[in-house]
Amino acid sequence: MGNTVEVSNVSKSFNGQFVVRDISFDIAKGEVFGLIGPNGAGKTTIIRMLLDILRPDSGGLSILGSGLTDDIKDRIGYLPEERGLYQRLTVMDTLAYLGALKNKQSKRRTLELLETMGMLSHKDKKISELSKGMAQKIQLIAAISHDPEFIILDEPFSGLDPVNMKLVNDLILELGKRGKTILISTHMMDQVERMCDRIFMIHKGNGVLYGSVGEIKSRFGKNTILLEFDGELKDIKGVKKINHSGNYAELLLESGADTQDVLKTIASKVRVSKFELSAPSLNEIFIQVVEEA
Incomplete structure (x- = not known):
């Protein structure tokens, strides 16, 4: 199948300070x-290098089997974190204009995407009349309406309510099924865990995690207890952190804690309806890696 993106030993510094290192x-x-x-x-710096906005100090980048020629750039879709649309233009005029910049205009494709995203009835409104979430969906449509092969989405879920978040989620997964290559940069670890085949985590300019979500979670072992209970749960020996959600809790065990001892202590304090020993969530791994780095 081949790779859409290859990043090899890339470094970037500003004023002698590494922002991305090897x-x-x-x-x-x-x-x-x-x-x-x-x-x-260093996430934004990586994205800017992939888009040829910045050049690496060392190392190599390959996109769609090549360097970033104008032809390659036309085969990339990009949703920036900092949104910006022309407020006085209508939705259709905005999408037509942005499509023309990529040398591709497809009114049929644009209308299909507007319908998919629940925005077809707003196509003749000015951008200034749209809510923040609506405008964000229009910018996403603009990023993909020219049918790019490689799509970069920087914080695509920011500011969206749960309904629109699901719409965006479903659209991304559908694009993936159609063979599009998609890079998502986001702080929403639950979405990453649900959607992404593999991840790369960068911290202080260094790569610290790389692989499939399943592989990464297995490296951290089964150090989390998922619990359904009645009663008051606190101060459990061997438990580093408790995340409560009503009668459910996620307990992160301390390194070296004896699971059986922890469960006995829990059973002496509350009535346990259900428990499961599992790998930590990606969010817990994220926090742990950052705190320990």
Whole structure:
């Protein structure tokens, strides 16, 4: 199948300070790939290098089997984190204009996407009349209406309510099924865990996690207890952190804690309806890696 993206030993610095240091990863054709990390980790710098806005100091980048020629750039779709649309134009005029910049205009494809995203009835409204969530969906449509092969989505779920989040989620997965290669940069670990085939985590400019979500979770072992209970749950020896949600809880065990001892302690304090020993969530792994780095 081959790779859409290959990043090999890439470094970038500003004023002698490394922002990205010797990172390598690839993104396979048709893969939904997650680029994650805390603010200031280097994610935006990586995206800007993939788009040829910045040039790496060293190392190599390959997109769609080539460097970033004008032809290759026309085969890329990009949703930036900083949104910006022409407020006085209508939705259709905006999408027609942005499509023309990519040398591709398809009114039929645009109308299909507007319908998919629940925006067809708003096509003649000015951008200034749209809510923030609506405008965000229009910008997403603009990023993909020219049918790109490689799509970069920077914080695509930011500011969306649950209904629109699901619409965007479903659209991304559908694009993946159609063979599009998608890079998602987001802080929403639950979405990454649900959608992405593989992830690359960067922290302080260094790559710290790389692989499938399943592989990464298995590296951290089964150190989490998922619990359904009645009663008050707190101060459990061997438990580092408890995340409550009503009568459910996620308990992150301390390193070296004896699971059986922890369960006995829990059973002495509350009535347990159900428990499961599992790998930590990607969100817990994210927090742990950042705190320990």
